[in-house]
Amino acid sequence: xxxxxxxxxxxxxxxxxxxxxxxxxxxxxxxxxxxxxxxxxxxxxxxxxxxxxxxxxxxxxxxxxxxxxxxxxxxxxxxxxxxxxxxxxxxxxxxxxxxxxxxxxxxxxxxxxxxxxxxxxxxxxxxxxxxxxxxxxxxxxxxxxxxxxxxxxxxxxxxxxxxxxxxxxxxxxxxxxxxxxxxxxxxxxxxxxxxxxxxxxxxxxxxxxxxxxxxxxxxxxxxxxxxxxxxxxxxxxxxxxxxxxxxxxxxxxxxxxxxxxxxxxxxxxxxxxxxxxxxxxxxxxxxxxxxxxxxxxxxxxxxxxxxxxxxxxxxxxxxxxxxxxxxxxxxxxxxxxxxxxxxxxxxxxxxxxxxxxxxxxxxxxxxxxxxxxxxxxxxxxxxxxxxxxxxxxxxxxxxxxxxxxxxxxxxxxxxxxxxxxxxxxxxxxxxxxxxxxxxxxxxxxxxxxxxxxxxxxxxxxxx
Numbered sequence: 001x002x003x004x005x006x007x008x009x010x011x012x013x014x015x016x017x018x019x020x021x022x023x024x025x026x027x028x029x030x031x032x033x034x035x036x037x038x039x040x041x042x043x044x045x046x047x048x049x050x051x052x053x054x055x056x057x058x059x060x061x062x063x064x065x066x067x068x069x070x071x072x073x074x075x076x077x078x079x080x081x082x083x084x085x086x087x088x089x090x091x092x093x094x095x096x097x098x099x100x101x102x103x104x105x106x107x108x109x110x111x112x113x114x115x116x117x118x119x120x121x122x123x124x125x126x127x128x129x130x131x132x133x134x135x136x137x138x139x140x141x142x143x144x145x146x147x148x149x150x151x152x153x154x155x156x157x158x159x160x161x162x163x164x165x166x167x168x169x170x171x172x173x174x175x176x177x178x179x180x181x182x183x184x185x186x187x188x189x190x191x192x193x194x195x196x197x198x199x200x201x202x203x204x205x206x207x208x209x210x211x212x213x214x215x216x217x218x219x220x221x222x223x224x225x226x227x228x229x230x231x232x233x234x235x236x237x238x239x240x241x242x243x244x245x246x247x248x249x250x251x252x253x254x255x256x257x258x259x260x261x262x263x264x265x266x267x268x269x270x271x272x273x274x275x276x277x278x279x280x281x282x283x284x285x286x287x288x289x290x291x292x293x294x295x296x297x298x299x300x301x302x303x304x305x306x307x308x309x310x311x312x313x314x315x316x317x318x319x320x321x322x323x324x325x326x327x328x329x330x331x332x333x334x335x336x337x338x339x340x341x342x343x344x345x346x347x348x349x350x351x352x353x354x355x356x357x358x359x360x361x362x363x364x365x366x367x368x369x370x371x372x373x374x375x376x377x378x379x380x381x382x383x384x385x386x387x388x389x390x391x392x393x394x395x396x397x398x399x400x401x402x403x404x405x406x407x408x409x410x411x412x413x414x415x416x417x418x419x420x421x422x423x424x425x426x427x428x429x430x431x432x433x434x435x436x437x438x439x440x441x442x443x444x445x446x447x448x449x450x451x452x453x454x455x456x457x458x459x460x461x462x463x
Contacts, residue, residue: 015143017191018133022126023147024184025089027154028177029119032096033061034158035165035173036112037291038302042170049105059224060109064116066406067217071209073124073399074258077392081129082192084395086185088121093181100174120402127398131386133193141325141383148379149320152371156313159306166302207250208258215243216403223410226418259396263389269400271457272384275337276401277408278450279377282344282443283370284409285416286351289439290363292420293354297432308360308367315371316378324379333384334458340377341451343369348444356433408446416442 036057044054076084092115099111130147134140165172222229222236229236251257263269287309294300294308327336347369354363385401386394420439425431 015134017187018193019130019143019146021184021188021191022085022130023150024180024187025085025122025126026147026151028092028180028184029123030151030154031158031161031180032115032119032177034155035162035176036061038159038162038306039166039170039173041302042166043108046170047103047105047108053105053109056105056109057112060112061116061119062224062406062410063217063220064113064118065120066116066220066403066410067213068117068120069124069403069406070216070259070396070399071213072121073128073395073397073402074209075121076125076128076395076398080194081125081132081395082188082194084121085125085129085192086188088118088125089181089185089188092118092122093178093185096174096181097178100171100178120399123402124395124398127382127386127402128395129192131389131394131398132391136387138325138329141328141379144383145324145328145379146321148382149316149324149375152320152374152378153313153317156310156316159309160303163301163303163306205250205254205256205258208247208254211243211247211250212258215240215247218243220407220410223407223414226414260393263393263396264400268387268457269385269389269397271334271453272337272381273401273404274453275341275377275450276381276385276404277411278341278446278453279344279373279381279408280405281408281410281412282348282446282450283374285412285446286348286370286440286443288413289416289420289436289443290351293433293436297356297429297436308363311364312367312371312374315368316374319372319375320379323375327376328380328383333380333387334454336380337377337384338451338454338458340373340375340380341447341454343376344373344447345444345451347373348440348447351440352437352444354433354437354440356429412442412446 040054040057043049043057049057072084072088095111095114095118099108099115102108102111127147130143131140134143161176162173165176218236218240222233222240225236226233248261251259251261290309291305294305295302300308324336347366350366350369351363382398382401386397389397416439419442420435422435423431423438424435
Protein backbone atom coordinates (compact mmCIF):
# COMPACT_ATOMS: atom_id res chain seq x y z
CA UNK A 1 0.00 0.00 0.00
CA UNK A 2 1.29 3.47 -0.91
CA UNK A 3 0.95 5.76 2.11
CA UNK A 4 1.05 9.49 1.38
CA UNK A 5 1.91 12.05 4.03
CA UNK A 6 1.74 15.82 4.30
CA UNK A 7 4.32 18.37 5.26
CA UNK A 8 2.68 20.83 7.60
CA UNK A 9 -0.62 21.75 5.97
CA UNK A 10 0.51 21.14 2.38
CA UNK A 11 0.00 17.99 0.35
CA UNK A 12 3.17 16.78 -1.31
CA UNK A 13 4.21 14.76 -4.33
CA UNK A 14 1.59 12.79 -6.23
CA UNK A 15 -0.88 13.24 -3.40
CA UNK A 16 -2.15 16.55 -4.74
CA UNK A 17 -2.96 15.15 -8.18
CA UNK A 18 -4.58 11.96 -6.87
CA UNK A 19 -6.71 13.87 -4.38
CA UNK A 20 -7.74 16.31 -7.11
CA UNK A 21 -9.06 13.41 -9.21
CA UNK A 22 -10.99 11.88 -6.32
CA UNK A 23 -12.43 15.25 -5.36
CA UNK A 24 -13.40 15.77 -8.99
CA UNK A 25 -15.36 12.50 -9.03
CA UNK A 26 -17.24 13.40 -5.83
CA UNK A 27 -17.89 16.92 -7.10
CA UNK A 28 -19.28 15.40 -10.30
CA UNK A 29 -21.62 13.06 -8.43
CA UNK A 30 -22.97 15.83 -6.20
CA UNK A 31 -23.31 18.25 -9.12
CA UNK A 32 -25.12 15.62 -11.18
CA UNK A 33 -27.76 14.98 -8.51
CA UNK A 34 -28.64 18.62 -7.81
CA UNK A 35 -28.67 19.67 -11.49
CA UNK A 36 -31.27 17.07 -12.40
CA UNK A 37 -33.72 18.27 -9.75
CA UNK A 38 -33.81 21.80 -11.17
CA UNK A 39 -34.36 20.50 -14.73
CA UNK A 40 -37.33 18.20 -13.96
CA UNK A 41 -40.13 20.54 -15.13
CA UNK A 42 -38.43 21.07 -18.51
CA UNK A 43 -37.76 17.34 -18.90
CA UNK A 44 -41.38 16.51 -18.19
CA UNK A 45 -42.68 19.06 -20.69
CA UNK A 46 -40.35 17.88 -23.47
CA UNK A 47 -40.77 14.11 -23.02
CA UNK A 48 -44.41 14.14 -21.97
CA UNK A 49 -43.74 12.73 -18.51
CA UNK A 50 -46.33 13.33 -15.80
CA UNK A 51 -45.45 13.90 -12.13
CA UNK A 52 -45.59 10.18 -11.33
CA UNK A 53 -43.18 9.23 -14.12
CA UNK A 54 -41.00 12.32 -13.64
CA UNK A 55 -40.17 11.57 -10.02
CA UNK A 56 -38.46 8.37 -11.22
CA UNK A 57 -35.75 10.47 -12.87
CA UNK A 58 -34.62 11.14 -9.31
CA UNK A 59 -35.85 7.94 -7.64
CA UNK A 60 -34.12 5.61 -10.14
CA UNK A 61 -30.78 7.20 -9.32
CA UNK A 62 -31.44 6.97 -5.58
CA UNK A 63 -32.55 3.35 -5.94
CA UNK A 64 -29.41 2.30 -7.82
CA UNK A 65 -27.11 4.35 -5.61
CA UNK A 66 -28.56 3.34 -2.24
CA UNK A 67 -29.16 -0.27 -3.23
CA UNK A 68 -25.65 -1.05 -4.48
CA UNK A 69 -23.46 1.03 -2.13
CA UNK A 70 -22.64 -1.82 0.24
CA UNK A 71 -21.75 -4.11 -2.65
CA UNK A 72 -19.77 -1.32 -4.29
CA UNK A 73 -17.71 -0.73 -1.18
CA UNK A 74 -16.84 -4.40 -0.75
CA UNK A 75 -16.08 -4.80 -4.46
CA UNK A 76 -13.43 -2.09 -4.12
CA UNK A 77 -11.72 -4.13 -1.39
CA UNK A 78 -11.93 -7.39 -3.33
CA UNK A 79 -11.20 -6.37 -6.91
CA UNK A 80 -8.92 -3.35 -6.44
CA UNK A 81 -9.94 0.18 -5.51
CA UNK A 82 -8.32 1.90 -8.48
CA UNK A 83 -9.82 -0.59 -10.95
CA UNK A 84 -13.33 -0.31 -9.52
CA UNK A 85 -13.07 3.49 -9.38
CA UNK A 86 -12.02 3.88 -13.01
CA UNK A 87 -14.37 1.23 -14.48
CA UNK A 88 -17.42 2.56 -12.63
CA UNK A 89 -16.53 6.13 -13.65
CA UNK A 90 -16.53 4.93 -17.25
CA UNK A 91 -20.04 3.47 -16.85
CA UNK A 92 -21.14 6.72 -15.20
CA UNK A 93 -19.94 8.65 -18.26
CA UNK A 94 -21.73 6.37 -20.73
CA UNK A 95 -25.00 6.37 -18.75
CA UNK A 96 -25.01 10.17 -18.46
CA UNK A 97 -24.51 10.49 -22.22
CA UNK A 98 -27.36 8.04 -22.82
CA UNK A 99 -29.63 10.16 -20.64
CA UNK A 100 -28.82 13.23 -22.69
CA UNK A 101 -29.81 11.48 -25.92
CA UNK A 102 -32.95 9.84 -24.48
CA UNK A 103 -36.12 10.57 -26.42
CA UNK A 104 -38.59 8.89 -24.05
CA UNK A 105 -39.17 8.52 -20.33
CA UNK A 106 -38.32 4.81 -19.83
CA UNK A 107 -34.91 5.17 -21.51
CA UNK A 108 -34.11 8.23 -19.41
CA UNK A 109 -35.12 6.45 -16.20
CA UNK A 110 -33.00 3.42 -17.16
CA UNK A 111 -30.01 5.70 -17.78
CA UNK A 112 -30.47 7.27 -14.35
CA UNK A 113 -30.61 3.83 -12.73
CA UNK A 114 -27.29 2.85 -14.32
CA UNK A 115 -25.81 6.21 -13.33
CA UNK A 116 -26.82 5.61 -9.70
CA UNK A 117 -25.37 2.09 -9.70
CA UNK A 118 -22.11 3.42 -11.16
CA UNK A 119 -21.89 6.09 -8.46
CA UNK A 120 -22.48 3.38 -5.83
CA UNK A 121 -19.17 1.83 -6.91
CA UNK A 122 -17.27 5.08 -7.58
CA UNK A 123 -17.87 6.82 -4.24
CA UNK A 124 -16.80 4.10 -1.75
CA UNK A 125 -13.84 3.22 -3.99
CA UNK A 126 -12.71 6.86 -4.02
CA UNK A 127 -13.18 7.25 -0.27
CA UNK A 128 -11.24 4.06 0.46
CA UNK A 129 -8.39 5.15 -1.83
CA UNK A 130 -8.02 8.21 0.38
CA UNK A 131 -8.29 6.32 3.68
CA UNK A 132 -5.70 3.72 2.58
CA UNK A 133 -3.34 6.13 0.84
CA UNK A 134 -3.13 8.74 3.60
CA UNK A 135 -1.91 7.72 7.05
CA UNK A 136 -4.57 7.88 9.77
CA UNK A 137 -4.27 11.14 11.68
CA UNK A 138 -3.54 14.69 10.44
CA UNK A 139 -2.70 13.56 6.88
CA UNK A 140 -5.96 11.68 6.40
CA UNK A 141 -8.00 14.34 8.18
CA UNK A 142 -6.61 17.00 5.87
CA UNK A 143 -7.39 14.94 2.77
CA UNK A 144 -10.91 14.04 3.93
CA UNK A 145 -11.69 17.66 4.82
CA UNK A 146 -10.81 18.74 1.27
CA UNK A 147 -12.65 15.77 -0.23
CA UNK A 148 -15.93 16.21 1.62
CA UNK A 149 -15.93 20.00 1.19
CA UNK A 150 -15.80 19.38 -2.56
CA UNK A 151 -18.95 17.24 -2.40
CA UNK A 152 -20.94 19.86 -0.49
CA UNK A 153 -19.75 22.53 -2.92
CA UNK A 154 -20.78 20.46 -5.93
CA UNK A 155 -24.29 19.96 -4.58
CA UNK A 156 -24.78 23.68 -3.97
CA UNK A 157 -23.30 24.75 -7.29
CA UNK A 158 -25.42 22.18 -9.13
CA UNK A 159 -28.58 24.05 -8.20
CA UNK A 160 -27.26 27.18 -9.92
CA UNK A 161 -25.50 25.50 -12.85
CA UNK A 162 -28.54 23.32 -13.47
CA UNK A 163 -30.77 26.40 -13.60
CA UNK A 164 -28.49 28.09 -16.14
CA UNK A 165 -28.13 24.98 -18.35
CA UNK A 166 -31.86 24.29 -18.25
CA UNK A 167 -32.49 27.75 -19.65
CA UNK A 168 -30.42 26.69 -22.70
CA UNK A 169 -31.61 23.07 -23.04
CA UNK A 170 -32.31 20.50 -20.32
CA UNK A 171 -30.15 17.94 -22.17
CA UNK A 172 -27.06 19.92 -21.16
CA UNK A 173 -27.55 18.87 -17.53
CA UNK A 174 -26.65 15.38 -18.84
CA UNK A 175 -23.99 16.32 -21.41
CA UNK A 176 -22.02 18.68 -19.12
CA UNK A 177 -21.23 15.86 -16.63
CA UNK A 178 -20.02 13.71 -19.56
CA UNK A 179 -17.29 16.25 -20.37
CA UNK A 180 -16.26 16.48 -16.70
CA UNK A 181 -16.30 12.70 -16.29
CA UNK A 182 -14.06 12.15 -19.33
CA UNK A 183 -11.51 14.64 -18.00
CA UNK A 184 -11.64 13.04 -14.54
CA UNK A 185 -11.27 9.55 -16.04
CA UNK A 186 -8.21 10.55 -18.08
CA UNK A 187 -6.59 12.20 -15.05
CA UNK A 188 -7.46 9.21 -12.86
CA UNK A 189 -5.68 6.77 -15.15
CA UNK A 190 -2.53 8.87 -14.84
CA UNK A 191 -2.65 9.99 -11.22
CA UNK A 192 -4.59 7.58 -8.96
CA UNK A 193 -2.13 5.22 -7.21
CA UNK A 194 -2.40 1.47 -7.75
CA UNK A 195 -2.09 0.67 -4.05
CA UNK A 196 -1.91 -2.82 -2.59
CA UNK A 197 -3.02 -5.96 -4.42
CA UNK A 198 -6.73 -6.79 -3.94
CA UNK A 199 -7.99 -9.84 -2.10
CA UNK A 200 -8.52 -13.04 -4.08
CA UNK A 201 -11.78 -12.86 -6.02
CA UNK A 202 -12.46 -16.53 -5.31
CA UNK A 203 -13.46 -15.45 -1.82
CA UNK A 204 -16.32 -13.30 -3.05
CA UNK A 205 -19.49 -13.93 -1.02
CA UNK A 206 -22.09 -14.15 -3.81
CA UNK A 207 -25.07 -15.02 -1.59
CA UNK A 208 -24.19 -12.26 0.83
CA UNK A 209 -23.96 -9.79 -2.05
CA UNK A 210 -27.35 -10.85 -3.43
CA UNK A 211 -29.18 -10.71 -0.10
CA UNK A 212 -27.63 -7.41 1.07
CA UNK A 213 -28.22 -5.68 -2.25
CA UNK A 214 -31.78 -7.00 -2.44
CA UNK A 215 -32.48 -5.83 1.10
CA UNK A 216 -31.16 -2.33 0.41
CA UNK A 217 -33.04 -2.12 -2.90
CA UNK A 218 -36.32 -3.07 -1.17
CA UNK A 219 -35.66 -0.58 1.64
CA UNK A 220 -34.83 2.36 -0.63
CA UNK A 221 -37.73 1.53 -2.97
CA UNK A 222 -40.13 1.49 -0.01
CA UNK A 223 -38.85 4.87 1.19
CA UNK A 224 -38.97 6.68 -2.15
CA UNK A 225 -42.44 5.28 -2.96
CA UNK A 226 -43.96 5.62 0.50
CA UNK A 227 -46.04 8.69 -0.46
CA UNK A 228 -47.67 6.75 -3.33
CA UNK A 229 -47.88 3.20 -1.99
CA UNK A 230 -49.39 3.98 1.40
CA UNK A 231 -49.85 0.84 3.49
CA UNK A 232 -48.34 -1.29 0.69
CA UNK A 233 -45.02 0.20 1.74
CA UNK A 234 -45.11 -2.21 4.69
CA UNK A 235 -44.83 -5.14 2.27
CA UNK A 236 -41.62 -3.75 0.76
CA UNK A 237 -40.26 -3.06 4.25
CA UNK A 238 -41.12 -6.63 5.24
CA UNK A 239 -39.25 -7.99 2.22
CA UNK A 240 -36.28 -5.82 3.13
CA UNK A 241 -36.31 -7.04 6.75
CA UNK A 242 -36.53 -10.68 5.64
CA UNK A 243 -33.59 -10.28 3.25
CA UNK A 244 -31.53 -8.49 5.92
CA UNK A 245 -32.24 -11.39 8.30
CA UNK A 246 -31.18 -13.91 5.67
CA UNK A 247 -28.08 -11.80 5.01
CA UNK A 248 -27.09 -11.96 8.68
CA UNK A 249 -27.56 -15.74 8.73
CA UNK A 250 -25.42 -16.10 5.59
CA UNK A 251 -22.66 -13.86 6.95
CA UNK A 252 -22.49 -15.82 10.20
CA UNK A 253 -22.01 -19.12 8.38
CA UNK A 254 -19.69 -18.24 5.50
CA UNK A 255 -15.92 -18.46 5.89
CA UNK A 256 -15.30 -15.24 3.97
CA UNK A 257 -18.29 -12.94 4.59
CA UNK A 258 -19.08 -9.88 2.51
CA UNK A 259 -19.44 -7.92 5.77
CA UNK A 260 -17.72 -8.77 9.02
CA UNK A 261 -20.68 -8.48 11.40
CA UNK A 262 -18.51 -7.45 14.33
CA UNK A 263 -17.73 -4.29 12.36
CA UNK A 264 -21.41 -3.34 12.53
CA UNK A 265 -21.43 -3.78 16.30
CA UNK A 266 -18.97 -0.93 16.80
CA UNK A 267 -20.76 1.83 18.79
CA UNK A 268 -18.54 4.53 17.27
CA UNK A 269 -19.30 3.36 13.72
CA UNK A 270 -23.03 3.16 14.41
CA UNK A 271 -23.06 6.69 15.89
CA UNK A 272 -21.22 7.98 12.83
CA UNK A 273 -23.79 6.40 10.54
CA UNK A 274 -26.72 7.77 12.54
CA UNK A 275 -25.07 11.18 12.31
CA UNK A 276 -24.68 10.74 8.54
CA UNK A 277 -28.37 9.89 8.17
CA UNK A 278 -29.30 12.87 10.32
CA UNK A 279 -27.08 15.47 8.63
CA UNK A 280 -27.97 14.78 5.01
CA UNK A 281 -31.51 13.57 5.73
CA UNK A 282 -32.35 16.80 7.52
CA UNK A 283 -30.91 19.03 4.83
CA UNK A 284 -32.40 17.20 1.82
CA UNK A 285 -35.88 17.16 3.36
CA UNK A 286 -35.58 20.83 4.34
CA UNK A 287 -34.38 21.75 0.86
CA UNK A 288 -37.33 19.87 -0.66
CA UNK A 289 -39.81 21.86 1.43
CA UNK A 290 -38.02 25.18 0.85
CA UNK A 291 -37.87 24.62 -2.92
CA UNK A 292 -41.65 24.15 -3.03
CA UNK A 293 -42.11 27.16 -0.75
CA UNK A 294 -39.93 29.44 -2.88
CA UNK A 295 -41.20 28.30 -6.29
CA UNK A 296 -44.83 27.28 -5.76
CA UNK A 297 -45.80 29.77 -3.06
CA UNK A 298 -43.46 32.70 -3.71
CA UNK A 299 -43.13 32.34 -7.49
CA UNK A 300 -39.30 32.24 -7.62
CA UNK A 301 -37.58 30.72 -10.64
CA UNK A 302 -35.32 27.65 -10.48
CA UNK A 303 -32.26 29.86 -10.88
CA UNK A 304 -33.39 32.23 -8.13
CA UNK A 305 -33.95 29.25 -5.84
CA UNK A 306 -30.47 27.91 -6.54
CA UNK A 307 -28.88 31.30 -5.90
CA UNK A 308 -30.81 31.60 -2.64
CA UNK A 309 -29.33 28.35 -1.31
CA UNK A 310 -25.83 28.98 -2.68
CA UNK A 311 -24.42 30.96 0.30
CA UNK A 312 -24.53 27.83 2.46
CA UNK A 313 -22.44 25.97 -0.10
CA UNK A 314 -19.98 28.86 -0.25
CA UNK A 315 -19.55 28.70 3.53
CA UNK A 316 -18.75 24.99 3.32
CA UNK A 317 -16.39 25.40 0.35
CA UNK A 318 -14.42 28.17 2.05
CA UNK A 319 -14.34 26.96 5.65
CA UNK A 320 -14.36 23.14 5.56
CA UNK A 321 -10.84 22.65 4.10
CA UNK A 322 -9.43 25.13 6.62
CA UNK A 323 -11.48 24.39 9.74
CA UNK A 324 -12.58 20.75 9.90
CA UNK A 325 -9.21 18.98 10.03
CA UNK A 326 -7.57 21.28 12.63
CA UNK A 327 -10.61 21.02 14.89
CA UNK A 328 -10.66 17.22 14.63
CA UNK A 329 -6.93 17.04 15.31
CA UNK A 330 -7.43 19.09 18.47
CA UNK A 331 -10.79 17.89 19.84
CA UNK A 332 -11.53 14.60 18.05
CA UNK A 333 -14.39 13.81 15.69
CA UNK A 334 -17.27 13.50 18.18
CA UNK A 335 -17.29 17.06 19.62
CA UNK A 336 -16.90 18.57 16.14
CA UNK A 337 -19.76 16.47 14.71
CA UNK A 338 -21.95 17.39 17.69
CA UNK A 339 -21.31 21.09 17.09
CA UNK A 340 -22.18 20.70 13.42
CA UNK A 341 -25.44 18.88 14.08
CA UNK A 342 -26.38 21.47 16.69
CA UNK A 343 -25.86 24.17 14.04
CA UNK A 344 -28.27 22.23 11.81
CA UNK A 345 -30.86 22.21 14.61
CA UNK A 346 -30.50 25.98 14.96
CA UNK A 347 -30.90 26.43 11.19
CA UNK A 348 -34.18 24.54 11.06
CA UNK A 349 -35.53 26.39 14.09
CA UNK A 350 -34.89 29.70 12.28
CA UNK A 351 -36.87 28.46 9.26
CA UNK A 352 -40.05 27.63 11.18
CA UNK A 353 -41.48 31.21 11.24
CA UNK A 354 -41.42 31.64 7.41
CA UNK A 355 -44.53 33.41 6.16
CA UNK A 356 -46.33 34.45 2.99
CA UNK A 357 -44.22 37.59 2.65
CA UNK A 358 -40.95 36.63 4.37
CA UNK A 359 -37.96 38.34 2.74
CA UNK A 360 -34.84 36.48 1.68
CA UNK A 361 -32.82 38.03 4.51
CA UNK A 362 -35.10 36.22 6.96
CA UNK A 363 -33.96 32.86 5.51
CA UNK A 364 -30.30 33.70 4.87
CA UNK A 365 -29.09 33.03 8.46
CA UNK A 366 -30.56 29.52 8.25
CA UNK A 367 -28.75 28.82 4.95
CA UNK A 368 -25.48 30.07 6.45
CA UNK A 369 -25.95 27.92 9.54
CA UNK A 370 -26.65 24.90 7.34
CA UNK A 371 -23.37 25.55 5.52
CA UNK A 372 -21.60 25.78 8.87
CA UNK A 373 -23.22 22.49 9.92
CA UNK A 374 -21.78 20.74 6.86
CA UNK A 375 -18.42 22.42 7.48
CA UNK A 376 -18.20 20.88 10.94
CA UNK A 377 -19.97 17.54 10.50
CA UNK A 378 -19.74 16.16 6.96
CA UNK A 379 -16.00 15.54 6.78
CA UNK A 380 -15.60 14.42 10.42
CA UNK A 381 -18.45 11.91 9.98
CA UNK A 382 -16.50 10.29 7.14
CA UNK A 383 -13.40 10.33 9.35
CA UNK A 384 -15.25 8.75 12.26
CA UNK A 385 -16.77 6.04 10.07
CA UNK A 386 -13.37 4.88 8.78
CA UNK A 387 -11.17 5.35 11.86
CA UNK A 388 -9.68 2.14 13.21
CA UNK A 389 -11.04 0.03 10.33
CA UNK A 390 -8.46 -2.38 8.80
CA UNK A 391 -7.14 -1.42 5.37
CA UNK A 392 -8.77 -4.40 3.67
CA UNK A 393 -12.21 -3.23 4.88
CA UNK A 394 -11.93 0.49 4.15
CA UNK A 395 -14.05 0.16 1.00
CA UNK A 396 -16.74 -1.60 3.01
CA UNK A 397 -16.66 1.12 5.69
CA UNK A 398 -16.99 3.74 2.97
CA UNK A 399 -19.94 1.86 1.48
CA UNK A 400 -21.67 1.67 4.86
CA UNK A 401 -21.38 5.38 5.64
CA UNK A 402 -22.41 6.37 2.11
CA UNK A 403 -25.42 4.07 2.44
CA UNK A 404 -26.38 6.01 5.56
CA UNK A 405 -25.94 9.28 3.67
CA UNK A 406 -28.48 7.94 1.12
CA UNK A 407 -30.99 6.15 3.37
CA UNK A 408 -31.26 9.17 5.69
CA UNK A 409 -32.50 11.54 2.95
CA UNK A 410 -34.86 8.90 1.53
CA UNK A 411 -36.43 8.32 4.95
CA UNK A 412 -36.64 12.00 5.91
CA UNK A 413 -37.95 13.01 2.48
CA UNK A 414 -40.70 10.39 2.64
CA UNK A 415 -41.72 11.63 6.09
CA UNK A 416 -41.67 15.29 5.03
CA UNK A 417 -43.79 14.50 1.96
CA UNK A 418 -46.44 12.73 4.06
CA UNK A 419 -46.56 15.55 6.64
CA UNK A 420 -46.83 18.16 3.89
CA UNK A 421 -49.70 16.33 2.17
CA UNK A 422 -51.59 15.87 5.43
CA UNK A 423 -51.34 19.56 6.34
CA UNK A 424 -51.66 21.33 2.97
CA UNK A 425 -55.46 21.40 3.21
CA UNK A 426 -57.27 22.87 0.20
CA UNK A 427 -54.12 24.08 -1.51
CA UNK A 428 -54.72 27.76 -0.78
CA UNK A 429 -51.65 29.89 0.04
CA UNK A 430 -52.46 29.85 3.75
CA UNK A 431 -52.98 26.07 3.72
CA UNK A 432 -49.76 25.47 1.77
CA UNK A 433 -47.85 27.63 4.23
CA UNK A 434 -49.27 25.57 7.09
CA UNK A 435 -48.14 22.41 5.31
CA UNK A 436 -44.63 23.78 4.71
CA UNK A 437 -44.24 24.78 8.35
CA UNK A 438 -45.40 21.35 9.53
CA UNK A 439 -43.07 19.58 7.09
CA UNK A 440 -40.10 21.61 8.35
CA UNK A 441 -40.56 19.90 11.72
CA UNK A 442 -39.27 16.71 10.08
CA UNK A 443 -35.72 17.94 9.39
CA UNK A 444 -35.72 19.56 12.82
CA UNK A 445 -36.63 16.27 14.50
CA UNK A 446 -34.05 14.37 12.42
CA UNK A 447 -31.31 16.83 13.40
CA UNK A 448 -32.29 16.64 17.09
CA UNK A 449 -32.05 12.83 17.02
CA UNK A 450 -28.62 12.94 15.37
CA UNK A 451 -27.37 15.50 17.88
CA UNK A 452 -28.64 13.45 20.83
CA UNK A 453 -26.99 10.24 19.59
CA UNK A 454 -23.70 12.07 19.01
CA UNK A 455 -23.81 13.59 22.49
CA UNK A 456 -24.23 10.10 23.92
CA UNK A 457 -21.00 9.22 22.18
CA UNK A 458 -19.31 12.26 23.71
CA UNK A 459 -20.50 11.18 27.13
CA UNK A 460 -19.23 7.64 26.55
CA UNK A 461 -15.84 8.97 25.47
CA UNK A 462 -15.53 11.06 28.64
CA UNK A 463 -16.50 8.07 30.79
